[in-house]
Amino acid sequence: MGSKERIERLKAKVYQDILDAAMTIIKQEGYDALSIRKIADKIEYSTAIIYSYFLNKEAVLIELSREGFSMLMDCMKQKLATVTEPHDRMEAMLMAYLLFATKENELYQLMYQVGTGVADVGEAFPALATFMGLFREEMQGLVKGKPFTEETFRCNYLVCISFVHGLVALNRYYKNIDPAMNDMVLKRAIGGIIHTIELS
Numbered sequence: 001m002g003s004k005e006r007i008e009r010l011k012a013k014v015y016q017d018i019l020d021a022a023m024t025i026i027k028q029e030g031y032d033a034l035s036i037r038k039i040a041d042k043i044e045y046s047t048a049i050i051y052s053y054f055l056n057k058e059a060v061l062i063e064l065s066r067e068g069f070s071m072l073m074d075c076m077k078q079k080l081a082t083v084t085e086p087h088d089r090m091e092a093m094l095m096a097y098l099l100f101a102t103k104e105n106e107l108y109q110l111m112y113q114v115g116t117g118v119a120d121v122g123e124a125f126p127a128l129a130t131f132m133g134l135f136r137e138e139m140q141g142l143v144k145g146k147p148f149t150e151e152t153f154r155c156n157y158l159v160c161i162s163f164v165h166g167l168v169a170l171n172r173y174y175k176n177i178d179p180a181m182n183d184m185v186l187k188r189a190i191g192g193i194i195h196t197i198e199l200s
Contacts, residue, residue, distance in 0.1 A: 014043075014045070014049070014053065015053055017043050018039055018043065018050060018053055018054065018060065019060065019063060019064055019067065021039050021042040021043045022034055022039050022060050022061075022064060023064060023106070023107065024042065025038050025039065025042060026064075026106050026107075026110060027106045031061075031106075031109070031110055031113060034057055034060070034061070035057060036050050036051065036054075036056070036057055036060075039060070058114075058117070061110065061114045062114055062118070062124060064107065064110060064114075065110055065111045065114040065115065065124075065125060066124075066125055066126075066127060067107075068104070068107045068108065068110065068111040069111060069125050069127035069128055069131060070127050071100070071104070071107075072097070072100050072108075072111075072127075072131065073127055073130055073131055073134070075096050075097075075099070075100045076093050076096045076097060076100075076134060077134075078096070079092045079093065079095065079096035080092055080093060080096075080138075086138070086141040086142050087142070087194055089138050089141065090138050090139075090141075090142060090190065090193075090194055090197075091187065091190050091194075093134070093135075093138055094160060094163075094164065094186065094190055094193075095183075095186060097164050098164055098167060098168070098182065098186055101164060101168045102168060102171055102182075105168070105172070108168065111125075112165075132157060135153075135157050135160065136153050136157070139153060139156055139157075139197050142194060142197045142198055143197065143198060144198075156193070156196065156197050159193055159196065160193060163189050163193065167182065167185060167186065167189075
């Protein structure tokens with residue numbers, strides 16, 4: 001391996017180390033506690049090195065959110081890989097969404113907290129467009145060739161997202177909810193959501 005390749009690999013490692021350290025701090029101390037100084041102390045680098053990779057704390061948070069959307073997409077696609085029937089695919093996708101949101105709770109919260117401070121979420125998070133595209137594709141499979149307008153899609157998309165957000169919030173509040181209860185609630189809601197989409 002040449003010196004140029006070694007330098008690029010080292011840069012990539014430091015970049016990822018910064019993000020990993022930031023996520024660890026967020027999990028341990030909360031989103032508001034993050035600072036460039038704390039990241040530098042965590043990985044034993046100077047703040048100048050951190051600033052050579054990221055303009056400020058907000059840039060770190062935005063990149064973590066981008067990674068979060070990519071991870072969520074991977075999780076959903078993995079679930080969909082073995083499912084073919086449209087109803088089952090929608091259920092599998094929303095189940096994967098809920099699983100990610102509860103398993104990666106701090107990252108999931110961050111993804112949507114950071115979005116509130118961004119002028120254009122579509123521009124800031126390109127994976128969000130892919131995420132919405134996946135929902136559009138699966139919903140179109142449910143309407144069986146009927147016209148499916150952008151307005152209808154956005155309405156049904158927001159219903160899906162709102163439901164998962166709500167269930168995740170309840171799990172943060174009621175910390176003793178049995179996973180089996182989550183599945184039961186989700187399946188009942190998905191049945192209603194799918195019925196609504198089919199009637200769109």
